Amino acid sequence: MTSPTTLDPAPSLLDRWRPRWVWPAVLANLVGQIVIVGTGGAVRLTGSGLGCSTWPQCEPGEFTPRFHDATSIHPFIEFGNRTVSGLLVAVGVVVALLVFTDRSRVRSYRWLGLAPLVGVLVQAVVGGITVLVDLHPAIVASHLLISMALVAVSMWLVVRTREGDAPPVSLVDGTTRGLMWVLAALTVVVLGLGVVTTGAGPHSGDDEIGYRFALDPYTVARVHSAAVWAFVVVLVAVLVRVLRAGVPGRARTTGWVLLGVTLGQGLVGYVQLFTGLPIALVNLHLVGAALLTAGVVSFAGSLRVRGDVSEVTPTLAV
Template sequence: MTTPATAPVRPPLLDRLRPRWTRPAIVANLIGQIVIVGTGGAVRLTGSGLGCSTWPQCEPGEFTPRFHEATSIHPFIEFGNRTITGVLGILAIVVALLVFSDRSRSAAYRWLGLAPLAGVAVQAVVGGITVLVDLHPAIVGGHLLISMALIAASTWLLVRSAEGDARPEPLVDRTTYGLRWLLAALTVVVLVLGVVVTGAGPHSGDEEVGYRFAVDPYAMARVHAASVWLFVAVLAVMLWRVLRSQVGGRPRTVGLVLLGVTLGQGLIGYVQLFTGLPIALVNLHMVGAALLAAGVVSFCGTLRTRGPVPVVPGAGAPAAAPLTAV
């Protein structure tokens, strides 16, 4: 008498999806976080911030703008940005489900997977407040800075998704490794001063509601430029030490790309200042700031390793090799 073969137990749906879809979902979330900085900038720079007069509806009783002869482009720009926010919310939910349910990873990594979703929820509330206070530059600037924090968290999630949970081991000398905190602090200073400069200038909010920060925009622009040059100096020192070390190619490549983004940002900043702040360049500068935030986090992540991604039996191989592989 033979015993019938036991059918293999099929893993839960998320366990089957995770190896293939976690990394693409995290990448898509990061791209979305950067894109929404550009669309949000378009809203602000075209004077479309009050294109929809209320929130969460566009107009009282209507969630979408209604086209008629007197309609301007502003409601559609604002509604388009809100639509992208919805897409970003869906991506954040997918990331949260895939990452937080991964019992093979550390609690810190799993909780990090909830950051995009929490951030999108906060941004939705802040966006509503922004409309209700008629685009006060402090709220508008805070809206942008939250986006930068979300980009940093999303980039760090991408870094952590491709490495294990072992104790971090520096790949560079102690001085270079310690400078990453100074570089991160200067990044915050650069971004905050950039927001103050914009909030003091002609693109602080809406075309009709003329709130401004009560500071000299040109004086603040000089302070902002000084902070950028200090950032460049610290980055150059770190990169020089990395290039002299025996560390592998990835820290060098990411560091050089970050330097290129930084110098490009500086060039755009000076050109826009001396050409009357055209909205196309200002918007490009905002997207560049988002890339800068992502670049700093990525570069700092390449300076240490935490071992390979744990492989769960029956779940397949990890989606990608560790980002910090030497």
């Protein structure tokens, strides 16, 4: 008969909830990180960055904007973006609780679960600084780039959640892996040039100043376009090698989706340029950049397999 002292302890509430809720939580976080790029873009494109004159309050003594005769739409656009940030904080807390406390997973994965919450808190501070320094272009640019980094980290968290903790096994050769690193570097270049292009144009974030970076917007746009075409060339090269290597279907599907998003981004970019940069298309381009970032990370994760540790070494303690 088993002694009561040798019985396993009852699972905690988080342990019981984790199998059901960890996957929806990490997906909700990813979606939220992409959505906030769109709401943040709306703030910038409508010149609503100072719709709330201070932070963390909207106006001195008031956390929310108020209706009055002189009220414009700008405070509500800015406050809406802050509200989405608050929701992301809540989702980040849930993700941190479900992932960081999961003792069955390796430490690197558990620490990754804290990244969305920490990142959103950092973004809230950067957003506040942006208001307090009257939309300094460097701070505005960093605000968007941090969002893109959070999208990448959130997508990687999704990748790691659906795979095990055994050592990764690559499905492609060294040359293809090298090309993926080039693709990742080009992603950073494309995003950076995109931020500079927007900051040099009429939708820089300030409705009183026609630009925030004193650069020729068409010259910057051409450089940005060249970087995108280089990205497309490298992506096609990776896809060809993946197809020739007979890599399983998920990698091929993810690669084709990424190519579709990239070509769609290029189309939107050219259309917005030749139609006078309408706000709706520019914001769609921003959201597309977030989708492209997530797609690159997802594609990279699909080029390997990583099973459970117990499947490889049954006696290994995690």
